[in-house]
Amino acid sequence: MAHIQQSLSTSISSSTSTLMDQHKLRLRSQNVSLPGKTGGIVRCVATPSTETSSKTKVSRNENLAKLQAGYLFPEIARRRSAHMLKHPDAQIISLGIGDTTEPIPEFISSAMAQRAHDLSTLKGYSGYGAEQGEKQLRASIASTFYANVGIEEDEIFVSDGAKSDISRLQVLFGSNVTMAVQDPSYPAYVDSSVIMGQTGQFQKDVEKYGSIAYMRCTPENGFFPDLSSVPRTDIIFFCSPNNPTGAAASREQLTKLVHFAKNNGSILVYDSAYAMYICDDSPKSIFEIPGAKEVAIEVSSFSKYAGFTGVRLGWTAIPKALLYSDGFPVAKDFNRIVCTSFNGASNIAQAGGLACLSPDGFKAMKNVVSFYKENTEIIMETFKSLGYKVYGGKNAPYVWVHFPGRSSWEVFSEILEKTHVVTTPGSGFGPGGEGFVRVSAFGHRDNVVEACRRFKELYK
C-alpha cells in the first residue's frame, strides 16, 4: 500500500514538472517555436530518487487543496502549447493573457539603463531602499494621480505589481474576513482569498467557492452589480475599468458603491490598473468619490501604461483615514506587512517609474495607451461587423464578445482551432463570464489586423 502511494506521488510529481514546463511557454507569447529541451531525459535520471523518497509528516495546506485546476492563464498557455504541438507550422497570434507587446518608450528605458549604470559608481550606488518605495516616486505618484483628491505621498506604497499587492492585502486581512467580488473578475482576487482560507470549498454545481459573494455583472445591469442583492462582506474587490468586461463604472455607480461600502462598514479594494484607458468622464480613481478615503484602498500598476509587465512596478494607496473597527489604521498594519514580507520594488524599476511620471514620460505612456486603444477599435469593429454584441473596449484594452448560448471554452477552442488565435474564455473569470470571450488589444498592429481577418473568415 505504501508502495502504491509512492507511485502515485511520483506520477503527481511528474505532472508538476509538466505543469512547470508549460509555464515556461508563456515566455514565448509572440513566438511560435517550442523550447528545444523539454527536460525529459534529465527527469528520467532523477525519477528513481523520487520513487524511493519518503514523505514528510507535514500536512498539505488545505486551502491550497481547494483551488481548482491551475491558475487561468497557465491553463490557457497549456492549451496553446498543445495546439502548437498539433499545428507546428501555424502562425499563432496571442490576444489571450493581456500581455503588452509594444516596446517601452526609449525615454523611460534610458532612465532605467542610467540607473543601472549609476549603481556601479560610488556616488550612484544604493542598497536597500525604503520598503514603501523611494520618496520621490511616492511623491510623484501622489501628485500625478491623486493631486485633486488629497492622497498624500506617505499614503502611497510602491509595489512590484498589482498582483503581488493583492496577495499582500489578503495577508493583511487574514483568514477571518468575508469578501465580495465582481463576477466575472480577474482571478487573482478569488484565488488569493482561497489561499488565505477566507472561503469554503469549491461548489462544482454553481462554479463558486463557498463564503464568497459573487456580484454578477452582465449586459443587463450595465456590468454594475445590483447592490441590493449583495450581502454585507468585510472586503469588496472592485476593478474598473474592469478586467475582463472592459466596463468602466460611472461616477454615479461608484458613488453608490462607496455608500454601500460605508453603510456596511466594508473595506473596498479598488483595482484601477486600466484607469489611463478611460476616455469618457468615468472616474479614474475611487478617491474622486467623496467619502472614499474612509472605505477604500486603491491598487494600480505601470504594467499596462508603459509596458512594465516584465519590469514589475505598481502601487497601492491606503488613506490614513481608513480604520479598522477598533480605530486602528489599516495603513499602519500594511506598512508592517511591507516591512516584514517585502523589501521594496527594484530600484531600477523605480527609476523607470519616475521617468514615466515626468512630462515626457507621461506623454510617451499616453501614446502607448492610444496605440492599444486603436487596436481595441479594430477588434470591436470586426465583431460588430460580424453581427456580434461586443462590450468594453471604449475605456479598456479588452473587448468582451458575447456568444449567446455557447460555452466560453468551446468558443475559445473553436477560435484557436480554426484561426490559431488565442483568446481568453469568459468563464475563466467566474461563472458570470460564461458565454463570453475576452479579446485582448495587446498585440502588434499587424497581428491584430491579421487576427481580425481570420475572425471575419471564420464567422462571416
Place this chain on the structure above:
Amino acid sequence: MAHIQQSLSTSISSSTSTLMDQHKLRLRSQNVSLPGKTGGIVRCVATPSTETSSKTKVSRNENLAKLQAGYLFPEIARRRSAHMLKHPDAQIISLGIGDTTEPIPEFISSAMAQRAHDLSTLKGYSGYGAEQGEKQLRASIASTFYANVGIEEDEIFVSDGAKSDISRLQVLFGSNVTMAVQDPSYPAYVDSSVIMGQTGQFQKDVEKYGSIAYMRCTPENGFFPDLSSVPRTDIIFFCSPNNPTGAAASREQLTKLVHFAKNNGSILVYDSAYAMYICDDSPKSIFEIPGAKEVAIEVSSFSKYAGFTGVRLGWTAIPKALLYSDGFPVAKDFNRIVCTSFNGASNIAQAGGLACLSPDGFKAMKNVVSFYKENTEIIMETFKSLGYKVYGGKNAPYVWVHFPGRSSWEVFSEILEKTHVVTTPGSGFGPGGEGFVRVSAFGHRDNVVEACRRFKELYK
C-alpha cells in the same frame, strides 16, 4: 466615548505617519543629512478629515496585533534618526542593518543597462515572463550552485529576494503548522510566522511567541542547537552562515539536522544567503547533505554577493522529492502560490543575475565578497585587541561581539552615543542574542577603519 475613540485613532494615525517617515531615513544609510521636508505641514491640513472619519466594521487581523513594536531594522533607523537630530554635525557610520555599500561590478550593471535598452526595441521587448523566472537564469542557478547535488532547473524558483520568498513560504504552509527557529535569528522568520497565525501571543517574561520552538545557539554549543531538547515541529528555519551570529554549521552538524528533520517528518527551510562567504569546508548548500532533498527547501539571494539589496533578486530551490504527508509535492503548491501571488522578478534584475553567473560576473562577485571579508577581519581584530570575545566573521560578513552581563540595547546606545556608529543589538534577533551586538562588515573601507578607531577609543 465615540469621540474619544476617534481622537485616539487620530493619534495612532499620526504615529503611523511618523513611523513611515522614519523608514524613509533608511534610504540614507551612508548619509548624514536629514530629509528637508518632514511632511508635518501637509499632515496638519489633512488632520480634520481624519478627525471626522468613521471606522469600518472590519476587525483588525489579530495576528498583526500580536507583533511587538516595529520590525527590528526600522526601529534601529528610528534610534539612528533620533541620534542625528541630537547630534546634527556627527559623522554617523552605519554598521547596522547589513546593507551593502560597494558599487555593483560594472560587468553586471552593464548587462542590466543593456536589457533596459533592449526593452525599448521591437526585438528585445518582453512582457510577462515566467512566474518561476527565466529559463536560462533558472538553469544557470542550478548549474552554478547545485551542479553536484542534483538540483535541477525546474526546481529553482527565481524571486525578488529571500525576504519575499520567506513570506510566500509561510503563505504556502498556512496557519496550522508549528515552527522552530534558531535563537537568535533573522527576525523575518518569526515575524512572518506570527502574521500567518502560526503562533500564540508574545510572552513578555521570556520574550518569545507562544508555539514557536526557539533553538538556542550560544558560544557554549558552538552556535548549533542541542537538538535533543528541541520538540518536533512541522517547519524548521535554519540559516547558515547565520545572521546574526556569523556561525556556519559544519557538515557533521548539518547531517544531524537533516536526520533530525527526517526523523520528525519536518520540512527544513534553509537560508543560505551568505554561503559565498564560507571559506572553510562547511557546506554551502543544504543539498550537499545526503537525504536533504526529501526534507529541505533552500532560500538564497544575490543581495550580499553582487550588491543587489536594492536591485532585488534571489531564488528558492524546492526539490521535487519533497512531499507532504499525503504524498503531494510541496513544489507544486509553491508553483501555484508563485503563479497567483507573484509575477516573477523584474526582467532587468534577472538579466543582472544571469551576468552574475557568467565566468566574469562570478569572479566579480567573489571580489565583492572578498572585500567585505577584509572588513570583517578589521572589525574582528579590533574587538579582539580590546579583549572582547568575538564570534562569526570567519564565514560570514557579521561579527558577533559578546558584552557579558550587559543589555544589548544598552551597549547599542552606548556605542551610538559615544562613537556615532550604528550597530545592531543582539536581543533584536531573539532572547538568545541578549548580551551581544552584531557589527556588520558592509561598509566603505574608510568608514570601517574609522569606526574601529572610535571603538578602540571608547573601549581602550
